[in-house]
Amino acid sequence: xxxxxxxxxxLRSQLGDAQAFGELYEMYSEDMYRFAWYYTGNKYLAExxxxxxxxxxxxxxxxxxxxxxxxxxxxxxxxxxxxxMQKSKIISASFTDYSEENSxxxxxxxxxxxxxxxxxxxxxxxxxxxxxxxxxxxxxxxKEISSITGIRATTLRSKISRATEKLRKLLxx
Amino acid sequence: xKDKYTEDLFGFEPEIPEGLSKDSILEKIEKRGxxxxxxxxxxxxxxxxxxxxxxxxxxxxxxxxxxxNNKGPAVQGQEATTEIRPQPQKPxxxxxxxxxxxxxxxxxxxxxxxxxxxxxxKNNVFFYVxxxxxxxxxxxxxxxxxxxxxVTVPVINSAIGSVSADYADSFTGTNTxxxxxxxxxIKTDGRYLYIVSYINTVxxxxxxxxxxxxxxxxxPYDNADGYNxxxxxxxxxxxxxxxxxxxxxxxxNTYGGFICYDYYGGDGETLADIYxxxxxxxxxxxxxxxxxxxxxxxxxxxxxxxxxxxYTQFPDAEGDDFYCVPSVNGSTVDCKSIIHFDEENxxxxxxxxxxxxxxxxxxxxxxxxxxxxxxxxxxxxxxYLARNKYDGSGxxxxxTKVSLKGTEIKCEASGEVNGCYNDKYSFDxxxxxxxxxxxxxxxxxxxxxxxxxxxxxxLGTVSKIDDITDGLNEEVKAVRFMGDKAYVVTFAQTDxxxxxxxxxxxxPVVKGELYMPGYSTYLHPIKEGxxxxxxxxxxxxxxxxxxLKIALYDVSDMNNPKILDEFxxxxxxxxxxxxxxxxxxxxxxxxxxxxxxxxxxxxxxNPVKSFAVIDYSDNKLTSVSGFVHDSxxxxxxxxxxxxxxxxxxxxxxxxxxxxxxxDGEKLRECILATExxxxxxxxxxxxxxxxxxxxxxxxxxxxxxx
Numbered sequence: 001x002x003x004x005x006x007x008x009x010x011l012r013s014q015l016g017d018a019q020a021f022g023e024l025y026e027m028y029s030e031d032m033y034r035f036a037w038y039y040t041g042n043k044y045l046a047e048x049x050x051x052x053x054x055x056x057x058x059x060x061x062x063x064x065x066x067x068x069x070x071x072x073x074x075x076x077x078x079x080x081x082x083x084x085m086q087k088s089k090i091i092s093a094s095f096t097d098y099s100e101e102n103s104x105x106x107x108x109x110x111x112x113x114x115x116x117x118x119x120x121x122x123x124x125x126x127x128x129x130x131x132x133x134x135x136x137x138x139x140x141x142x143k144e145i146s147s148i149t150g151i152r153a154t155t156l157r158s159k160i161s162r163a164t165e166k167l168r169k170l171l172x173x
Numbered sequence: 174x175k176d177k178y179t180e181d182l183f184g185f186e187p188e189i190p191e192g193l194s195k196d197s198i199l200e201k202i203e204k205r206g207x208x209x210x211x212x213x214x215x216x217x218x219x220x221x222x223x224x225x226x227x228x229x230x231x232x233x234x235x236x237x238x239x240x241x242n243n244k245g246p247a248v249q250g251q252e253a254t255t256e257i258r259p260q261p262q263k264p265x266x267x268x269x270x271x272x273x274x275x276x277x278x279x280x281x282x283x284x285x286x287x288x289x290x291x292x293x294x295k296n297n298v299f300f301y302v303x304x305x306x307x308x309x310x311x312x313x314x315x316x317x318x319x320x321x322x323x324v325t326v327p328v329i330n331s332a333i334g335s336v337s338a339d340y341a342d343s344f345t346g347t348n349t350x351x352x353x354x355x356x357x358x359i360k361t362d363g364r365y366l367y368i369v370s371y372i373n374t375v376x377x378x379x380x381x382x383x384x385x386x387x388x389x390x391x392x393p394y395d396n397a398d399g400y401n402x403x404x405x406x407x408x409x410x411x412x413x414x415x416x417x418x419x420x421x422x423x424x425x426n427t428y429g430g431f432i433c434y435d436y437y438g439g440d441g442e443t444l445a446d447i448y449x450x451x452x453x454x455x456x457x458x459x460x461x462x463x464x465x466x467x468x469x470x471x472x473x474x475x476x477x478x479x480x481x482x483x484y485t486q487f488p489d490a491e492g493d494d495f496y497c498v499p500s501v502n503g504s505t506v507d508c509k510s511i512i513h514f515d516e517e518n519x520x521x522x523x524x525x526x527x528x529x530x531x532x533x534x535x536x537x538x539x540x541x542x543x544x545x546x547x548x549x550x551x552x553x554x555x556x557y558l559a560r561n562k563y564d565g566s567g568x569x570x571x572x573t574k575v576s577l578k579g580t581e582i583k584c585e586a587s588g589e590v591n592g593c594y595n596d597k598y599s600f601d602x603x604x605x606x607x608x609x610x611x612x613x614x615x616x617x618x619x620x621x622x623x624x625x626x627x628x629x630x631x632l633g634t635v636s637k638i639d640d641i642t643d644g645l646n647e648e649v650k651a652v653r654f655m656g657d658k659a660y661v662v663t664f665a666q667t668d669x670x671x672x673x674x675x676x677x678x679x680x681p682v683v684k685g686e687l688y689m690p691g692y693s694t695y696l697h698p699i700k701e702g703x704x705x706x707x708x709x710x711x712x713x714x715x716x717x718x719x720x721l722k723i724a725l726y727d728v729s730d731m732n733n734p735k736i737l738d739e740f741x742x743x744x745x746x747x748x749x750x751x752x753x754x755x756x757x758x759x760x761x762x763x764x765x766x767x768x769x770x771x772x773x774x775x776x777x778x779n780p781v782k783s784f785a786v787i788d789y790s791d792n793k794l795t796s797v798s799g800f801v802h803d804s805x806x807x808x809x810x811x812x813x814x815x816x817x818x819x820x821x822x823x824x825x826x827x828x829x830x831x832x833x834x835x836d837g838e839k840l841r842e843c844i845l846a847t848e849x850x851x852x853x854x855x856x857x858x859x860x861x862x863x864x865x866x867x868x869x870x871x872x873x874x875x876x877x878x879x
Binding site: 013014015016018019021022023025026029030033034037043046047050051054055056058059060061062063065072073076077080084123125146147150151152166 | 187189190192193194195196198199201202203205207208209210561563566568614616617619620621646648665709719772
């Protein structure tokens with residue numbers, strides 16, 4: 001997708017064109033949901049976080065000064081939305097549920113490997129989890145992750161490789 | 174962006190739910206009428222207040238001059254409902270309520286309904302507002318009702334309980350922020366342990382006598398009846414207070430052995446049972462107090478229990494009744510005790526009650542504030558409700574100040590500062606000034622900025638330090654105020670500990686800083702000039718969250734904070750990182766203790782639960798020999814410890830173990846539950862087909878169904 005095209009859509013959204021915003025949203029909705037899903041570990045919370053972030057992004061799109069940075073700006077809002085939930089302890093409550101059988105229904109309808117991955121992710125620190133999800137699941141570069149999370153880009157590379165190693169250990173344990 | 178390597182790790186692609194399709198998002202945008210909004214400091218609904226004020230003045234003027242006949246007010250009323258329906262009524266006269274500017278209350282239930290209709294229409298949120306209301310609000314309000322099943326026994330008013338020779342002289346109490354007591358899952362009075370423990374869906378308060386290590390009694394609260402202990406109990410002499418939540422769910426399914434509930438939203442009700450425990454083996458329930466909403470936090474000052482809950486509107490099970498006013502002790506609150514702010518636009522109540530636990534008949538107080546608080550800070554005289562909000566121009570912390578005088582609760586002021594607060598330790602009150610430390614994210618420069626604000630008694634900003642880290646892009650991880658000083662740990666790469674001098678409220682300054690690898694998540698004052706930090710280790714390059722770090726700082730010289738010693742536990746994890754109450758401090762023995770779970774990342778086997786007891790005498794951190802509790806099984810729940818006399822007691826859902834403090838030897842144990850108790854019998858016949866199972870396990874009321 002050319003950046004001019006995206007900028008055009010951002011400008012149109014800023015003029016109040018909901019359809020244009022819809023196009024933009026559709027471009028990133030999968031990434032957003034995947035991030036929220038891994039972050040919150042709960043499909044309902046993920047759905048709520050993404051939908052709240054999308055609505056809040058449209059409402060506040062006039063505060064975006066550089067249309068070219070739409071993607072990181074959008075993720076910053078989503079990241080904040082997820083963080084907010086974490087602050088209110090909702091997520092930590094849902095994390096503790098993983099070890100129990102009843103949580104399967106709650107997280108996803110999917111297989112045991114997914115639960116294993118979620119459990120492993122839960123053992124990482126918040127920061128490690130965030131950067132791994134952003135890097136692997138959403139395919140973001142160190143620079144992009146840096147602008148979303150505020151961690152310095154230069155230290156991110158080593159952080160990513162370390163966290164990856166840790167996750168692997170946890171998964172093969 | 175998927176390659177082989179990634180697929181290996183994140184092999185799973187979650188399926189996007191229907192509700193997140195482009196069309197349904199656009200539908201929501203349309204339904205809520207969202208348009209990109211310009212960022213202006215004030216919200217528009219003040220216009221309605223002004224309009225309403227004018228209307229009232231006009232009517233008044235016309236009535237005085239006799240220019241109004243009987244038809245007049247009716248026409249006025251119709252206009253209000255058809256045109257910009259509904260406008261919130263003009264708030265009650267400020268003078269009459271002795272309320273500060275910008276804080277309003279409601280005169281009648283009609284006004285509350287109007288308010289909710291207005292909010293509901295503005296935000297396109299669905300509320301039920303029924304026309305008739307079963308309880309007469311003014312009659313029911315503030316009545317002290319006793320729960321039906323309660324047993325009334327004579328109450329000793331002045332002193333509750335006494336200390337006998339059987340009790341140890343010294344023991345570790347709950348690690349509270351200040352002199353106000355805080356509820357916890359484990360309490361002790363020097364002889365008995367009071368423990369909240371869980372077996373599957375049933376929560377218990379268990380009383381253990383440490384003299385002969387015997388389980389004396391247990392009080393069950395079954396989730397099947399909708400009850401769940403919210404993790405806060407209090408002990409005050411011969412009174413035990415148990416706070417629990419009663420959910421509005423309707424139980425009608427069991428699924429895989431777990432009880433499930435039809436979900437229709439609602440925060441339920443928070444109740445507190447007050448027991449007389451003069452006979453520890455037979456606790457007697459004296460009375461119960463209740464209030465709408467789920468628990469935010471509680472405090473106890475003297476004999477007064479302050480309970481703060483959050484209550485959001487939902488229809489009841491049949492979906493045809495609606496309580497737009499919260500209830501306290503079974504009756505709806507007086508509308509005059511509901512506070513709202515003109516700039517707020519929220520439909521969630523924060524309900525505060527004050528109960529004297531020593532006397533059932535004593536007067537009780539309550540106050541409801543229309544604000545969606547997520548946390549609170551309590552000083553000796555005031556309660557500060559706080560919530561973080563993002564309003565488009567940036568992160569904000571909204572603070573509401575409530576004064577506490579015995580059971581009298583009054584809203585004093587409301588204000589906001591830039592940035593999000595971290596936890597209750599982000600706030601501190603001294604001599605009427607509230608000091609707050611926040612982090613805000615600057616959306617222009619993509620930087621975190623840490624600030625300190627000093628607010629006066631009306632929550633107006635007196636002074637501030639706008640950027641504590643001076644452009645370092647760091648996030649606040651821990652704050653501790655001690656008198657005129659504040660210690661702030663921020664983090665991005667290394668762990669600077671900043672020392673702030675607040676002795677001049679008009680001119681707070683950053684005095685000293687100390688850079689350390691890793692970061693602390695909790696700071697604990699050990700004694701004058703000495704601070705203990707608990708957090709993660711690391712090196713210059715990065716933090717290492719697999720290392721638990723305990724550090725001792727010398728902060729007696731403000732300009733030059735020093736590290737005295739540090740203690741690293743590899744692969745360790747402690748609950749103190751998110752709950753400071755897990756830490757015990759025993760000044761009589763110069764020790765601190767934290768529960769530590771040690772993971773074996775490279776081995777097999779279960780993580781090991783042990784209690785790290787660290788001696789800090791001579792400004793050196795040394796480990797006092799091992800206090801291994803047991804290998805961790807997931808079902809055993811939260812792990813804590815407490816000291817009584819010469820012994821340490823470690824507790825989880827299954828057992829209390831007594832260790833000798835001097836050499837760590839395991840002395841005795843008291844079994845609370847066995848593995849058998851946790852086994853769930855799955856009854857296949859009760860398992861209904863998946864199609865009827867529109868259920869959510871009742872653990873969270875986090876999402877709101879559309």
